Amino acid sequence: MRNEKTIFLCEDSVDGIFTGVYDAWDSRLGHGNVKLALKGRANYEMFASYREVETDGEKAEKVARTLRRRLGPEDYAHIYQAALSKEEERADSIYRVAVAGLAGGRSGSIMQNLQNPAVCRIFELSRTTGNEAHRYYQFLRFRELAGGVLFSEIKPENDVLPLIGDHFADRFPGEDFMVYDRTHRLFLIHEAFKQWVLVVGEEPDWEKIGKISDRETQFASLWRGFCRSVAIQERRNVRLQQQFLPLKFRAYMTEMNGGA
Amino acid sequence: MKIQESMSISEKLNILSDAAKYDVACTSSGVDRKGDGKHMGNCLAKGICHSFSADGRCISLLKILFTNECVFDCKYCINRRSNDVPRASFTPEEVCTLTMEFYRRNYIEGLFLSSGILHNPAYTMELLYQTLYQLRTKYHFQGYIHVKAIPGAPQELIDRTGLLADRMSINLELPTAEGLKKLAPHKSRRTILGPMRQIQNRMEENRQELMVYRQAPRFVPAGQSTQMIIGATPENDFEILSVAESLYRKFQLKRVFYSAFIQVNEDSALPALPGGPPLLREHRLYQADWLLRFYGFEASELLSEARPNFNVFLDPKCDWALSHLEQFPVEVTRADYRTLLRVPGVGVKSAQRIVKARRYGALGFGDLKKMGVVLKRAMYFITCGGKQMYPVKLEEDYILRNLLSVKERLPFDLEHYHQLNLFDDCGVMR
Incomplete structure (x- = not known):
C-alpha cells in the first residue's frame, strides 16, 4: 500500500474540477490516497506527489452526466453551485461527495447526509453561492444605453453569472441586455428572443457604455425619488437597511448612487 | 393649497408614493409564473425584494396610490378628507409607463396599486381596473400586481379586477368593530369582511374551474x-392574534400584516405615543404570526385572557417553552417533526434537515449547529443521543436568567428596547 498522497491540480473552473474528479478516480490510486486542489491556489504539501490535470470538456461532461443521473438533478444542482463558489477546498469536497454518493447501498439523497463533513461543506458552499445569485436577482440594476441596450455591472464574489442567466432571459425575452462581471471578467449577453451566452476574455467598450439614453436620467431620478419618499421617517433604521442590503452591493445600484 | 392644473410626473410620484408608504404589504410572493417568451415579466413564488429603504423595509413593488384624494375621513390616515395635504392623481398611462420602465431596469418586481376614494368606491375601483387592464393587455406586463379592493365597490368589478391581479387585499385597519367605528367612521366591519369573503369564494370557484x-x-x-x-x-x-388566527382559518388569508401605529394626525381620538411607534409590539406579533402559520401553534397556547400581552423580554416561542417545561427536554434523534418545531432555537429549515439527516446516522451537537440550530437557545430544551450539551437545569428561573443574558437580536436599536417602559402607561405591557 502506498502512503504517499497524490494531489491532482486542476484548473479553477467547473470543467477543471470535474476533469480532476475524472482523473483522480481513473488513476486507481484509491480514494484515500488522492486529493484535489486548484492550480495556483493550493498550498504545497510535503510527502505528496503532484499531477497536473489537463482540462478536458469531454471528461468533465462525463462526470457531470454521471452525477446528474446517479444523484438526481437536485443534488447535482447543489454540486454545480458549489463548483461555482470561490473557495479553494470545493474541488476536494466535490470529489468526496462524488465518492460517497456513487457508493452503493444507500437510499435517498446524498445531500441530506449532513453529518458527512464533505457533504456539509458542499451544502454550505452551494447555499452561499445560491444566496449570492439571489442577491443579484434583487440588486442588479440595468441602465439603458444610447442604442436601447440594457447594461449592468456587478462585482460578485462567486461566479454567479451562469446562475442568473436563465432568470433574466426569462424575464426580459424581448430585450437586448448584457451583464458584466468585474471579478471574473465575464459577460452575460442576451440578444432579444435568443439564448443567452457567456463571453470570456472580452473587455467592455467603456466609451459606448458611458453613453446612456435620453430617458435614462429621468427614470433613474424618478426611482431615486421613489426610494426616498417611500421610507417612513418615524421608523428610520439604517442598521436594518444595511443588514438586508449590505454595502458591497451598493456600488452599482442606481438608488444608492448619483445625486439628486 | 393651490390647485395645479398640470403636475410633473416626478411631483406626482413623490406625493403618491409618500401617501402610500403607510401600507405595509410589499411582498411579491405566492405565485410562480414563467415568462411567456414574448412579453416582459415573470414571477417567483418566493418573491424578490429589490431594495430596502432607510427604514429597513423592503421595496419590492412600485407602491403607489392612484390618487390621494379621498372622501373618507379616517382619523389615523394622512390622506383623510379633513387634512390639508397636496393632492394628485395619476392617469392609467402614467402608472403603466412607470411600471414598465422601472421593471425593465430591474428596479421592481411589479406594481402595488392602492387608492384614496375618489367620488365613490365604485368609481375608484373602476379606475384601478382600467389601469390594470391597460397594463396587462396593452403593455402585456407579466410581472406581479398587488391591488387593493376598495370596500363598498360592486362585486362584479372586484371579480373582474381579480382576474388581472396576482394578489388582492382589503385592509381590516383595526382589529375590532368598535375601534373601526371610532376611528374610521366611513368604513364598517361589514363592507370590509364582505368583499374578503367574496374573494375567498371566488378563489375557491376558480380552483374548480x-x-x-x-x-x-x-x-x-x-x-x-x-x-x-x-x-x-x-x-x-x-385579541389581535385571535383575530389574525380566525382570518387565516376562516378566510384563508395568505398574510396578515401588522403596522405599528404612526401618529401622522393630531386627533383627540388617537393615543399619544411619546416613545414612538410600538415597534417591539409589532415585532412580537410578527413572531407569533410565524408561529401560527409555520410552527403549528394556536393563539390560545401563546396567550390567554389572564395573560393577554406578549412578554417584552422574551420571544413568544421561548416564553411558551418556559411555561411548558413539562414537555422538555426533547430528544432530537427521535422526536417527531412537530415536536422539534416547538423547541426554541429550532426553525422550520433546521427541523427538516434534522429529520432527514438522522436517517443516515447519529447526530451530535456539532452537526446540529452546522444545520442551523441556535444552540444558545436550544441547549436548555434538547438532548442529543440522551445527553445534554452542558449540564443545565430544567428550571424556569435558571433558564430565564441564562436566556436573558444572551442578547436577542432585534430589528431595531436597543434604545427602543429601553424606552419600552414608556409604553407601560399605554397599557402595552403586562
Missing part, C-alpha cells in the same frame, strides 16, 4: 392579505 380547464384565467393566484394597525386602539395582543 382550473381543475376542469387548465388554461382558465386565474383569479388572484397569490391569494389575499390584509393589515391591522397596532396601538391606535386599546386592543390587547391576545
Whole structure:
C-alpha cells in the first residue's frame, strides 16, 4: 500500500474540477490516497506527489452526466453551485461527495447526509453561492444605453453569472441586455428572443457604455425619488437597511448612487 | 393649497408614493409564473425584494396610490378628507409607463396599486381596473400586481379586477368593530369582511374551474392579505392574534400584516405615543404570526385572557417553552417533526434537515449547529443521543436568567428596547 498522497491540480473552473474528479478516480490510486486542489491556489504539501490535470470538456461532461443521473438533478444542482463558489477546498469536497454518493447501498439523497463533513461543506458552499445569485436577482440594476441596450455591472464574489442567466432571459425575452462581471471578467449577453451566452476574455467598450439614453436620467431620478419618499421617517433604521442590503452591493445600484 | 392644473410626473410620484408608504404589504410572493417568451415579466413564488429603504423595509413593488384624494375621513390616515395635504392623481398611462420602465431596469418586481376614494368606491375601483387592464393587455406586463379592493365597490368589478391581479387585499385597519367605528367612521366591519369573503369564494370557484380547464384565467393566484394597525386602539395582543388566527382559518388569508401605529394626525381620538411607534409590539406579533402559520401553534397556547400581552423580554416561542417545561427536554434523534418545531432555537429549515439527516446516522451537537440550530437557545430544551450539551437545569428561573443574558437580536436599536417602559402607561405591557 502506498502512503504517499497524490494531489491532482486542476484548473479553477467547473470543467477543471470535474476533469480532476475524472482523473483522480481513473488513476486507481484509491480514494484515500488522492486529493484535489486548484492550480495556483493550493498550498504545497510535503510527502505528496503532484499531477497536473489537463482540462478536458469531454471528461468533465462525463462526470457531470454521471452525477446528474446517479444523484438526481437536485443534488447535482447543489454540486454545480458549489463548483461555482470561490473557495479553494470545493474541488476536494466535490470529489468526496462524488465518492460517497456513487457508493452503493444507500437510499435517498446524498445531500441530506449532513453529518458527512464533505457533504456539509458542499451544502454550505452551494447555499452561499445560491444566496449570492439571489442577491443579484434583487440588486442588479440595468441602465439603458444610447442604442436601447440594457447594461449592468456587478462585482460578485462567486461566479454567479451562469446562475442568473436563465432568470433574466426569462424575464426580459424581448430585450437586448448584457451583464458584466468585474471579478471574473465575464459577460452575460442576451440578444432579444435568443439564448443567452457567456463571453470570456472580452473587455467592455467603456466609451459606448458611458453613453446612456435620453430617458435614462429621468427614470433613474424618478426611482431615486421613489426610494426616498417611500421610507417612513418615524421608523428610520439604517442598521436594518444595511443588514438586508449590505454595502458591497451598493456600488452599482442606481438608488444608492448619483445625486439628486 | 393651490390647485395645479398640470403636475410633473416626478411631483406626482413623490406625493403618491409618500401617501402610500403607510401600507405595509410589499411582498411579491405566492405565485410562480414563467415568462411567456414574448412579453416582459415573470414571477417567483418566493418573491424578490429589490431594495430596502432607510427604514429597513423592503421595496419590492412600485407602491403607489392612484390618487390621494379621498372622501373618507379616517382619523389615523394622512390622506383623510379633513387634512390639508397636496393632492394628485395619476392617469392609467402614467402608472403603466412607470411600471414598465422601472421593471425593465430591474428596479421592481411589479406594481402595488392602492387608492384614496375618489367620488365613490365604485368609481375608484373602476379606475384601478382600467389601469390594470391597460397594463396587462396593452403593455402585456407579466410581472406581479398587488391591488387593493376598495370596500363598498360592486362585486362584479372586484371579480373582474381579480382576474388581472396576482394578489388582492382589503385592509381590516383595526382589529375590532368598535375601534373601526371610532376611528374610521366611513368604513364598517361589514363592507370590509364582505368583499374578503367574496374573494375567498371566488378563489375557491376558480380552483374548480382550473381543475376542469387548465388554461382558465386565474383569479388572484397569490391569494389575499390584509393589515391591522397596532396601538391606535386599546386592543390587547391576545385579541389581535385571535383575530389574525380566525382570518387565516376562516378566510384563508395568505398574510396578515401588522403596522405599528404612526401618529401622522393630531386627533383627540388617537393615543399619544411619546416613545414612538410600538415597534417591539409589532415585532412580537410578527413572531407569533410565524408561529401560527409555520410552527403549528394556536393563539390560545401563546396567550390567554389572564395573560393577554406578549412578554417584552422574551420571544413568544421561548416564553411558551418556559411555561411548558413539562414537555422538555426533547430528544432530537427521535422526536417527531412537530415536536422539534416547538423547541426554541429550532426553525422550520433546521427541523427538516434534522429529520432527514438522522436517517443516515447519529447526530451530535456539532452537526446540529452546522444545520442551523441556535444552540444558545436550544441547549436548555434538547438532548442529543440522551445527553445534554452542558449540564443545565430544567428550571424556569435558571433558564430565564441564562436566556436573558444572551442578547436577542432585534430589528431595531436597543434604545427602543429601553424606552419600552414608556409604553407601560399605554397599557402595552403586562
